[in-house]
Amino acid sequence: MKDIKVTMLGTGSPYPALHRAASAQLLQIDDMNVLIDCGQETTSQLQRIGVEPQDVHHLWFTHLHSDHTMGYFQFLIGGWHLGRRKLSVVGPKGIKEFHETVLKMYEDDINYRTSLGFPAEGIHDVEIYEIEEPGDIPAGDIPAKVTSAPMIHNVTTYAFRFEIDNTVIVFSGDSSPTQHLTDLSENADLLIHDCVLTAKEKAENTNLDTIWEKLQKEHCTPAQAAETAKQSNTKRLLLTHFLPSIDEEHVESEVRRVYDGELILGQDLQTVDLTKKTVTTL
Ligand SMILES: [Zn+2]
Numbered sequence: 001m002k003d004i005k006v007t008m009l010g011t012g013s014p015y016p017a018l019h020r021a022a023s024a025q026l027l028q029i030d031d032m033n034v035l036i037d038c039g040q041e042t043t044s045q046l047q048r049i050g051v052e053p054q055d056v057h058h059l060w061f062t063h064l065h066s067d068h069t070m071g072y073f074q075f076l077i078g079g080w081h082l083g084r085r086k087l088s089v090v091g092p093k094g095i096k097e098f099h100e101t102v103l104k105m106y107e108d109d110i111n112y113r114t115s116l117g118f119p120a121e122g123i124h125d126v127e128i129y130e131i132e133e134p135g136d137i138p139a140g141d142i143p144a145k146v147t148s149a150p151m152i153h154n155v156t157t158y159a160f161r162f163e164i165d166n167t168v169i170v171f172s173g174d175s176s177p178t179q180h181l182t183d184l185s186e187n188a189d190l191l192i193h194d195c196v197l198t199a200k201e202k203a204e205n206t207n208l209d210t211i212w213e214k215l216q217k218e219h220c221t222p223a224q225a226a227e228t229a230k231q232s233n234t235k236r237l238l239l240t241h242f243l244p245s246i247d248e249e250h251v252e253s254e255v256r257r258v259y260d261g262e263l264i265l266g267q268d269l270q271t272v273d274l275t276k277k278t279v280t281t282l
């Protein structure tokens with residue numbers, strides 16, 4: 001039986017917050033580490049849970065918004081510095097150009113480091129896989145079947161379903177409600193779901209007034225996430241992508257009107273162990 005864990009490295013948003021780093025999750029299948037998104041702080045968060053970045057050889061991007069990608073260069077060059085010589089990156093169309101642009105931006109820096117004797121492997125030969133269309137994605141040496149589905153966001157965004165033996169974990173990425181996510185999440189053991197739209201945030205933050213209507217076309221409320229979990233018969237719903245000052249009680253009561261499965265309000269450095277069936281926070 002495999003040991004399967006998901007750790008929330010960042011449960012925040014584009015609004016910087018000390019207690020919530022931007023979006024990133026670590027899926028661990030025995031000693032295989034798969035990073036899902038790479039927002040700011042990802043590398044330090046990995047180190048906080050005792051995982052060195054050079055031991056992560058797989059990174060999957062749901063989409064290329066800054067709050068899901070800003071930590072990429074640090075992860076890329078930091079892991080390489082520490083000895084990673086192989087990395088594969090999966091993401092929507094544009095991921096290749098994104099990676100090459102990052103290399104170009106830091107070209108002089110990387111050349112300096114290779115002149116010191118750091119090898120080209122692990123930085124100049126990163127394998128990039130661009131998702132052309134939703135559906136099954138080759139998972140390489142990851143012991144899982146991976147399926148993607150298109151989300152409703154303002155850039156191309158994919159949710160990912162990882163099936164590891166009989167365990168199913170779904171990462172929604174960012175989206176407003178969509179039947180595609182309900183279908184992808186069928187009978188999931190764990191659904192990690194975007195929950196940007198919490199009412200207290202709107203009430204307290206006048207900055208949000210002007211964009212709230214637009215955000216509703218691109219993200220979910222707790223009740224909408226709960227509806228997807230209910231319709232898909234998901235066992236555990238983990239809400240994430242929170243703005244800085246959510247009212248947890250309110251979020252919970254909104255969910256509870258719809259969904260009676262296990263609910264986890266995401267926290268940074270929180271680990272869901274799907275084998276031991278425990279939830280712990282560092
Ligand atoms: Zn986004």
Ligand SMILES: [Zn+2]
Pocket residue numbers: 013014023065067068174241
């Ligand atoms: Zn986001």
